[in-house]
Amino acid sequence: MQLKADAFFAQHLDNIDPLKSFRTEFLVPQRAGKDQVYFLGNSLGLQPRRTQSYLQKVLEQWQHWGVEGFFMGSEPWMEMHDRLAGPLAQVVGALPHEVVVMNSLTVNLHLLLVSFYQPGGKRNKILCEAKAFPSDQYLMETHVRQRGFKPEEVIIEVKPRSGEVAIRTEDILAAIDLHRDELALVFWGGVNYYTGQLFDIKAITAAAHAAGAKAGFDLAHAAGNVPLHLHGWNADFAAWCSYKYLNSGPGAVGGCFIHERYHRDPSLQRFAGWWGYQKETRFQMQQGFIPIDSAEGWQLSTPSPLLYAAHLAALELFEQAGMDAILQKGKSLSDYLLYLLEVNGVLSSGKLQVLTPVEAKGCQVSLLIPRIGKQVFQKISDAGIFADWREPDVIRVAPVPLYNSYSEVWQFCQVLQEALG
Ligand SMILES: *Cc1c(COP(=O)(O)O)cnc(C)c1O
Secondary structure, three states, X not given: OOOOOOHHHHHHHHHOOOOHHHHHHEEOOEEOOEEOEEOEOOOOOOEEOOHHHHHHHHHHHHHHHHHHHHOOOOOOHHHHHHHHHHHHHHHHOOOHHHEEEOOOHHHHHHHHHHHHOOOEOOEOXXXXXXXOOHHHHHHHHHHHHHOOOOHHHHEEEEOOOOOOOOOOHHHHHHHHHHOOOOEEEEEEEOEOOOOOOEOOHHHHHHHHHHOOOEEEEEOOOOOOOOOOOHHHHOOOEEEEOOOOOOOOOOOOOOEEEEOHHHOOOOOOOOOOOHHHEXXXXXXXXXXXXXXXXXXXXXXXXXXXXXXXXXXXXXXHHHHHHOHHHHHHHHHHHHXXXXXXXXXXXXXXXXXXXXXXXXXOOOOOEEEEOOOXXXXXXXXXXXXXXXXXXXXXXXXXXXXXXXXXXXHHHHHHHHHHHHHHO
16 A cells, blocks of 8 residues: 555544454543544553453452352353453464463563573573663673573573664574584574564574573563464463563463463473372372373462453454454554655655664564654653653653554654654
8 A cells, every 4th residue: 555644544543443442441641622643552551441341250250259259150250361362372373271370471581591491511601682671681690690500601692783783583593503512502582672673473483492491582572563473483471461462461460372282291300399299189288299281280270250351351352353453553553654654755854763673573663762762752742642761861652553553653753753852
């Protein structure tokens, strides 16, 4: 389609958007009786309208049944996990039994490293991206220390080339090959939180396996944002949070993928708890841990039906909209944003630099604005647009497919252009 840069055309794109009706499924922050433009779905996704009643249902069930709510009532809490695994498997490209909903992201990554970081002899290193999200850096640093290693001796970071922002896939693959005899694990992000760069999970996994290492991924900024085929790509494990693109609420319950080839593998270490014990005999409280033979075998603790309910409310919308339509629109929104910046001359003005690789992104776009960035950000906020500021000079925006529109992207670009002067 031939794009145009005027407001009517943005409205036209909204009119023909197959997902346009989904916006009414969300509660959009208001100011002076007007919808704000919320481009922070990469940080905390908006609240689905139905979430409140789903939470209410859990409270009523608790009121009515007490602990029996796990087994009784219209939606026994014991059955809720199964209802989450199906739609979530669609989001990450997994088989439903390869997905487990539990804990939150950083906790889950520690648990997965217990199983998938198995250093032996000189094969004890972890290869990862430089400038990963801080929690990932801290978790690797402390995890390897707990195993008796010095982080500076076993963690290898791959950086962008000097003068570049994105890390080239060829450089990642070359680094894996270079360290092929000493890698225990390649641990990578799906989408970098700062630059918005989408990484080639399939190629990284294949290279890690060719080197004899495991491949695991942090999909915090990828789940619900970019195409994922974890099973088909043969990844060993992955974890994500569900409060960002997955709209499941602040502190929402996290999710993990564990490839089915490991479900019955007794050679893997794991930290266990009773909720990972075989369901049929869990309540016999026997000695000796026998895991559920699916990803659920990695669970430790009693889950929160409240968090499950909020997650379900959000995942139903993903299921209704369909991943293909969601992913297509997400990419199209960010493409449209870059198109507007280009035709309006903002890109060639030298006033900003797009950090996000055009060919490898989801819906997030990161804009570096030297010197006047903070001032520009203030003007954007004053205009009723929620964007994200990263010191010292970066504005991140994420127009998301389920509740943002092309008109909002157009409006943002107008405000940005004016603010740049
Ligand atoms: C958001 C994010 C986290 C946050 O982890 P929590 O344990 O949910 O607080 C971790 N890693 C990455 C890459 C993130 O983007």
